[in-house]
Amino acid sequence: MSRVVVLGSGIAGHTAASFARRWLPRTETVTVVSPVDRYNWVPSNIWVGVGLMQPHQVTFPLAPVYERHGIEFVHGFARQIHPEGDAGDSRPFVAVERVAGGDGDFLRLPYDFLINATGPRLRFDMTEGLGPEANSMSVCTPEHAQLAARALDRAVERMRRGQRQRFVVGVGHGGCTCEGAAFEYIVNLEFELRARKVRELAEIVWITNEYELGDFGMAGMQMRRSGYLIPASIFTASLFAERGISWITRAHVRKVEPDRLSYETLDGGEAELGFDFAMLLPPFSGVGLRAFDRQGTEITDRLFQPNGFMRVDGDYTPRPFEEWSARDWPRTYQSPAYPNLFAAGIAFAPPHPISRPHTSPRGTVITPAAPRTGMPSAQIGRAVARSVVDMLRGAPRPTATASMAEMGAACVASAGANPFSGTAASMTVYPVVPDYERYPGYGRDMKRTFGEIGLAGHWIKILLHHMFIYKAKLRPGWPLIPE
Amino acid sequence: MPNRGPAVPDEEAASVTLPTRWTVFLRTFLPWQAWRFLRINLKMLGMVRRHH
Numbered sequence: 001m002s003r004v005v006v007l008g009s010g011i012a013g014h015t016a017a018s019f020a021r022r023w024l025p026r027t028e029t030v031t032v033v034s035p036v037d038r039y040n041w042v043p044s045n046i047w048v049g050v051g052l053m054q055p056h057q058v059t060f061p062l063a064p065v066y067e068r069h070g071i072e073f074v075h076g077f078a079r080q081i082h083p084e085g086d087a088g089d090s091r092p093f094v095a096v097e098r099v100a101g102g103d104g105d106f107l108r109l110p111y112d113f114l115i116n117a118t119g120p121r122l123r124f125d126m127t128e129g130l131g132p133e134a135n136s137m138s139v140c141t142p143e144h145a146q147l148a149a150r151a152l153d154r155a156v157e158r159m160r161r162g163q164r165q166r167f168v169v170g171v172g173h174g175g176c177t178c179e180g181a182a183f184e185y186i187v188n189l190e191f192e193l194r195a196r197k198v199r200e201l202a203e204i205v206w207i208t209n210e211y212e213l214g215d216f217g218m219a220g221m222q223m224r225r226s227g228y229l230i231p232a233s234i235f236t237a238s239l240f241a242e243r244g245i246s247w248i249t250r251a252h253v254r255k256v257e258p259d260r261l262s263y264e265t266l267d268g269g270e271a272e273l274g275f276d277f278a279m280l281l282p283p284f285s286g287v288g289l290r291a292f293d294r295q296g297t298e299i300t301d302r303l304f305q306p307n308g309f310m311r312v313d314g315d316y317t318p319r320p321f322e323e324w325s326a327r328d329w330p331r332t333y334q335s336p337a338y339p340n341l342f343a344a345g346i347a348f349a350p351p352h353p354i355s356r357p358h359t360s361p362r363g364t365v366i367t368p369a370a371p372r373t374g375m376p377s378a379q380i381g382r383a384v385a386r387s388v389v390d391m392l393r394g395a396p397r398p399t400a401t402a403s404m405a406e407m408g409a410a411c412v413a414s415a416g417a418n419p420f421s422g423t424a425a426s427m428t429v430y431p432v433v434p435d436y437e438r439y440p441g442y443g444r445d446m447k448r449t450f451g452e453i454g455l456a457g458h459w460i461k462i463l464l465h466h467m468f469i470y471k472a473k474l475r476p477g478w479p480l481i482p483e
Numbered sequence: 484m485p486n487r488g489p490a491v492p493d494e495e496a497a498s499v500t501l502p503t504r505w506t507v508f509l510r511t512f513l514p515w516q517a518w519r520f521l522r523i524n525l526k527m528l529g530m531v532r533r534h535h
């Protein structure tokens with residue numbers, strides 16, 4: 001009997017575990033380790049953050065789902081990977097710190113194949129004063145989003161008493177990713193302030209590390225419109241201008257105080273910006289898993305990049321931007337160090353950013369990190385599960401691939417949640433990582449790269465919310481719903 | 484809160500491309516959006532299929 005262990009129950013880990021379970025006979029064990037015992041459909045946290053949904057509408061308990069489908073669940077934090085076992089037993093294992101047992105309650109969990117899908121650590125600590133425990137809001141978790149919704153309610157109360165309020169939304173560090181999520185939040189916030197009839201008392205400001213609006217960490221995109229290929233920066237600027245949102249680009253937020261933030265810009269400038277409400281997403285790193293060899297010597301740096309993300313089959317040779325290639329991107333997500341070790345979703349280390357890197361005169365890197373959004377995370381989770389299942393059946397190497405340079409992404413960014421007057425920006429890009437050899441000029445297939453704003457996008461967003469929660473609950477027919 | 488800091492809208496904002504009234508109208512015009520709903524779903528499905 002063999003055991004596949006999946007670390008993390010987010011989009012990537014849950015998808016990998018569900019497919020591994022579906023494809024493996026019940027004689028094999030599939031185990032999920034996660035410190036969070038509820039599944040969270042993260043994209044809908046945006047609606048929690050503006051008060052339109054409650055946390056229970058974007059989460060559900062995992063234990064009953066896993067019990068029904070024969071997936072073992074361990075409620076804990078994976079802390080250490082021992083890919084060679086230890087002096088006493090050569091079977092690889094993960095050391096898991098159980099949530100219920102408190103500090104020091106470790107479980108030794110042996111595995112034949114391990115999928116690391118632990119997602120990001122939210123690095124609020126990288127900017128002084130950043131985060132819900134300090135001076136700004138976040139929507140990364142349902143709890144954070146609920147705090148943001150309460151802070152928004154308080155700001156609205158102040159506006160109802162006639163006070164003007166400044167809302168600052170964006171990213172809280174020069175190296176952040178996930179600009180798309182912050183973008184969704186700012187346009188939803190603007191819509192909500194209109195719905196609550198206090199918009200005229202609000203000033204709304206977007207602050208971002210992007211070089212141009214609409215970069216979203218994927219070097220922007222071009223779209224065909226009226227005989228032209230128009231960059232996403234034009235559409236994003238238009239969307240902001242229409243809604244009276246102003247913007248600061250190329251910024252690294254250095255410090256957040258209770259009523260103001262200070263930031264540095266790429267041209268070397270420094271400035272302060274006051275606010276009454278700030279929602280600033282944090283930078284990400286890996287969750288800090290450590291690895292040890294059979295003798296107990298630490299080998300973390302063999303398995304992980306310095307930022308804590310796991311090294312897989314990408315090409316990590318440092319190269320200048322001009323020499324980056326679509327071929328640098330991983331295809332199978334197998335660790336080069338141990339063939340039974342894989343990473344999926346945000347947990348894998350991208351070889352480099354997608355957007356052109358920029359550094360300020362003080363040496364601060366102000367460049368979005370490469371995003372690994374929901375659709376690629378789920379597709380990678382599924383591909384990794386396929387490879388693991390085939391390798392358990394004797395395949396000598398991974399059988400499935402899911403390179404971000406060979407897959408597209410569909411993204412629907414809500415811009416106001418109302419079934420008749422709401423809108424959303426619907427976008428598809430193919431491929432996510434531009435491939436300038438296959439698609440000279442823009443790196444993308446222009447027939448498959450498009451975007452438009454409208455109510456239809458909002459309906460799609462609602463449909464996706466219900467469809468993906470249904471799928472995650474592994475209800476009848478779930479495998480038919482695409483990732 | 485004291486409104487410290489720069490008055491943010493920069494010169495860029497003045498030169499932005501804005502949608503026509505017709506474009507804005509179409510964004511929430513139900514028959515047109517029902518059609519777009521079908522088209523966008525098909526486009527996205529095509530994208531997903533391409534990978535699978």
Ligand SMILES: Cc1cc2nc3c(=O)[nH]c(=O)nc-3n(C[C@H](O)[C@H](O)[C@H](O)COP(=O)(O)OP(=O)(O)OC[C@H]3O[C@@H](n4cnc5c(N)ncnc54)[C@H](O)[C@@H]3O)c2cc1C
Nearest residue numbers: 008009010011012042043078118119181345346372373374
């Ligand atoms: C507010 C917001 C909105 C977004 N909107 C969209 C959108 O509209 N469309 C889109 O495509 N993407 C969106 N994204 C991005 C998307 O949510 C992520 O790409 C996706 O969640 C990544 O999946 P993941 O499984 O890699 O990581 P996660 O979903 O973060 O899951 C990581 C899992 O690992 C667990 N874990 C952490 N540490 C450990 C440990 N030590 N041991 C074991 N388990 C551990 C966590 O508890 C969690 O279960 C959004 C992100 C945010 C924050």
